[in-house]
Amino acid sequence: GAGVSQSPRYKVAKRGQDVALRCDPISGHVSLFWYQQALGQGPEFLTYFQNEAQLDKSGLPSDRFFAERPEGSVSTLKIQRTQQEDSAVYLCASTSSIRGANTEAFFGQGTRLTVV
Amino acid sequence: SQQGEEDPQALSIQEGENATMNCSYKTSINNLQWYRQNSGRGLVHLILIRSNEREKHSGRLRVTLDTSKKSSSLLITASRAADTASYFCATDARDTDKLIFGTGTRLQVFP
Numbered sequence: 001g002a003g004v005s006q007s008p009r010y011k012v013a014k015r016g017q018d019v020a021l022r023c024d025p026i027s028g029h030v031s032l033f034w035y036q037q038a039l040g041q042g043p044e045f046l047t048y049f050q051n052e053a054q055l056d057k058s059g060l061p062s063d064r065f066f067a068e069r070p071e072g073s074v075s076t077l078k079i080q081r082t083q084q085e086d087s088a089v090y091l092c093a094s095t096s097s098i099r100g101a102n103t104e105a106f107f108g109q110g111t112r113l114t115v116v
Numbered sequence: 117s118q119q120g121e122e123d124p125q126a127l128s129i130q131e132g133e134n135a136t137m138n139c140s141y142k143t144s145i146n147n148l149q150w151y152r153q154n155s156g157r158g159l160v161h162l163i164l165i166r167s168n169e170r171e172k173h174s175g176r177l178r179v180t181l182d183t184s185k186k187s188s189s190l191l192i193t194a195s196r197a198a199d200t201a202s203y204f205c206a207t208d209a210r211d212t213d214k215l216i217f218g219t220g221t222r223l224q225v226f227p
Contacts, residue, residue: 004158033215042120042204042217043159056214091158099213102146105206107158 006092006108013082013115021077021111025094033105034067034077035091043091049075050098082115089113120205120218128224135192137221139205140185146208148181149215150190153202162190162203195225 005024013019025032031050035043036059045059051072060067064082069075079086089112093105120141129135141148147166151159165172165181165188172179178191192199205218 031213035217042220045214045216048214050213056212059214093159093215102208102213104149104161104164105159105215106161107151109158 004092004094004106004108006090006111008111009109011111011113013113015083015115016081017115018078018080019082019113021079021090021113023075023077023092023094023108025073025075025092026096026106027073029094029096029106030072030098031095032069032075033093033095034075035093036061037089037091037110039088046077046090079113082113084115087113087115120207120216122203122205122218122221124221125219126222126224128226129195130226131195131197133195133225135195135199135223135225137190137203137223139188139190139218141188141205141207141218142186143207143209145183148179148188149206149208150177150179150188151204151206151217153204153220155201159204192223195223197225197227199223200225 007022034046037043047067048056049069064080066078089110091110093107095105097103120139123138149164150162153159163174176193181188202220202222204220206215
């Protein structure tokens with residue numbers, strides 16, 4: 001595709017509901033990142049994939065957060081039993097470098113999650 | 117946690133003026149990048165400077181890097197109203213593959 005695509009753009013979830021956020025990276029991009037961005041803050045690192053391997057998940061805030069990229073392309077970030085503090089914009093980025101952050105990262109428009 | 121901190125947090129200038137934003141980071145890096153984010157949109161890459169470079173230019177953008185002080189600056193010359201956005205520095209720490217962002221500078225350029 002032309003760029004990184006994220007869906008849905010907006011998601012309203014009731015507290016306790018499970019949600020799944022999808023990221024379609026640029027075709028052929030090896031590295032994929034997920035970030036969480038609270039209002040007025042910078043993006044906070046959540047997790048990083050190199051192809052299908054999840055090399056770093058140190059930023060996931062709790063075991064309610066789970067990410068996968070089973071075929072090394074599309075990735076899904078799942079949040080179980082959502083809580084109000086999960087409300088944020090979730091950004092996905094991909095790069096062509098096998099050493100993820102060594103080159104320009106291309107970002108999707110993000111998914112704005114609101115937990116009510 | 118975030119690697120970098122931008123200074124100032126917010127900056128308001130008139131069109132035609134120059135805007136300077138600073139970024140400080142904590143650990144040794146391979147490279148430092150600057151990104152722009154318009155309200156409600158994704159981040160757009162502006163420029164990348166490697167740890168062995170001291171200065172880089174791209175159009176109206178000038179970036180400097182001082183690894184001894186663990187700091188970088190982004191200068192936007194002859195600013196335009198369309199430059200209004202948040203600007204973030206991001207670093208690629210040497211011991212990881214993560215791209216870590218700073219806290220951002222909100223730039224407002226008045227016509």
